[in-house]
Amino acid sequence: DAGVIQSPRxxxxxxxxxxxxxxxxISGHDYLFWYRQTMMRGLELLIYFNNxxxxxxxxxxxxxxxxxMPNASFSTLKIQPSEPRDSAVYFCASSLLLDxxxxxxxxxxxxxxx
Amino acid sequence: xxxxxxxxxxxxxxEGENLVLNCSFTDSAIYNLxxxxxxxxxxxxxxxxxxxxxxxxxxxxxxxxxxxxxxRSTLYIAASQPGDSATYLCAVSRGSNYKLTFGKGTLLTVNx
Numbered sequence: 001d002a003g004v005i006q007s008p009r010x011x012x013x014x015x016x017x018x019x020x021x022x023x024x025x026i027s028g029h030d031y032l033f034w035y036r037q038t039m040m041r042g043l044e045l046l047i048y049f050n051n052x053x054x055x056x057x058x059x060x061x062x063x064x065x066x067x068x069m070p071n072a073s074f075s076t077l078k079i080q081p082s083e084p085r086d087s088a089v090y091f092c093a094s095s096l097l098l099d100x101x102x103x104x105x106x107x108x109x110x111x112x113x114x
Numbered sequence: 115x116x117x118x119x120x121x122x123x124x125x126x127x128x129e130g131e132n133l134v135l136n137c138s139f140t141d142s143a144i145y146n147l148x149x150x151x152x153x154x155x156x157x158x159x160x161x162x163x164x165x166x167x168x169x170x171x172x173x174x175x176x177x178x179x180x181x182x183x184x185x186r187s188t189l190y191i192a193a194s195q196p197g198d199s200a201t202y203l204c205a206v207s208r209g210s211n212y213k214l215t216f217g218k219g220t221l222l223t224v225n226x
Contacts (some may be wrong), residue, residue, distance in 0.1 A: 031212060042218040082129065091157055105157025
C-alpha cells in the first residue's frame, strides 16, 4: 500500500493567492483528517470526514479555509485568500472505522505564504 | 479546554541510556491517550495507545503509562538507540469521536 499521499509536498505562494492542498487516503479507509502544524500552536485538527461527509469542522480557523471530499479517494483543503500566518505544515491522515484510533499520516505539505 | 504539555521540549542522551518522556493534560476526562513519533519532514506514526481504563501499554523497548487522576503519562524508552532520534508527541481524546489534542512534542536525540 502506498500510504496516504499528499500533494504538493512544498508550496510557496504570495499573500492573496488561492492555495489548494490535495490528499489521497489509504484505500478502504473511511475517516479522513486534516491537521495543521506550526511551531507556535503545535498540531491542530482542522476538520475530519467520515464516509466523505464532514463531521466536525470546528477547528477550521476562518471562512478563508474550506475542505471537500468529493469521493472516498480524494480530498482537498483550500485557502482563499492566503495570508502569511497560514504558513505551516498541513497533514492529511486516514483511518479505518474498525481501527479508528490508528490514524495513518501523510508526509505533509509545507506551505509558505509570502 | 484540554491542554497537553510535554516536558522537556528537547532531550539529548548517549546511546544505551534508558529515558522517560513526560506528558501532562489538564482535563482528566479522557477517552484514551496515544504516543506518536515524528521523523523530520515526515508525518506521524502511532506508537502506543492507552485506553482510559488501562494503566500501561508495552511495545518492544517502549512502555507507556497513564495516570488519569493526576493527568500524566510517561513514555519509557529502554536501551535507547540512534534510530530512536525523533520528535515524540502525545495526544489525548475526550470522547469516541476520534478528535485528538496534541502536545507540542519532545525532540529526542540519541548520540552514538
